[in-house]
Amino acid sequence: MKKEEMTLEEAASIVFESSPTRKKYDMPYQEALAIVNQAIKKDPTQKVLLQNKPVPLSTIINSMSEAAKTGLDYNAKMNADRKTRRKIIAERMKRIRQLHKMTQEEISRAIGWNVLTYRGYENCKSDVPIVILIRLADYYNITMDYLTGRTDNHKDFPQSNSELEERITRLEEALSNISSAN
Numbered sequence: 001m002k003k004e005e006m007t008l009e010e011a012a013s014i015v016f017e018s019s020p021t022r023k024k025y026d027m028p029y030q031e032a033l034a035i036v037n038q039a040i041k042k043d044p045t046q047k048v049l050l051q052n053k054p055v056p057l058s059t060i061i062n063s064m065s066e067a068a069k070t071g072l073d074y075n076a077k078m079n080a081d082r083k084t085r086r087k088i089i090a091e092r093m094k095r096i097r098q099l100h101k102m103t104q105e106e107i108s109r110a111i112g113w114n115v116l117t118y119r120g121y122e123n124c125k126s127d128v129p130i131v132i133l134i135r136l137a138d139y140y141n142i143t144m145d146y147l148t149g150r151t152d153n154h155k156d157f158p159q160s161n162s163e164l165e166e167r168i169t170r171l172e173e174a175l176s177n178i179s180s181a182n
């Protein structure tokens with residue numbers, strides 16, 4: 001029994017409706033893309049019906065290219081942000097360990113983690129699992145916000161009621177100044 005070939009409209013629909021992150025090894029998508037590309041080579045002005053509207057094949061390919069570019073740009077930004085966050089966490093882990101005058105072996109043992117893996121975290125080789133961040137925060141009695149770079153204050157917040165009240169007062173004054181300026 002011979003496999004029925006996909007029509008150009010079916011192929012165009014698959015290509016048009018696919019997400020930019022669709023796996024390149026997805027056979028129906030690859031087959032559809034090949035059919036659309038072949039049709040474009042034969043007649044670049046050819047149109048197909050998509051959602052009951054005539055759409056040029058070139059529009060389908062262009063929208064795919066734009067979607068792929070957007071996806072790549074987004075991934076590049078996410079990777080850069082991830083590397084930055086990894087570096088901050090690694091530096092904080094090392095700084096707080098040194099403040100406590102501990103070796104990597106000692107802290108690894110204290111939190112129940114492999115020393116080589118822990119070294120990799122401090123040397124920015126991989127992302128630190130949340131469980132390790134929690135264990136470190138608990139062990140050193142520091143905040144997760146400090147470890148992840150969301151604050152530079154490594155102590156629990158608030159340190160005292162008077163410090164909290166002072167901060168609230170300063171914030172209220174700042175808000176009042178902003179309101180009166182408008």
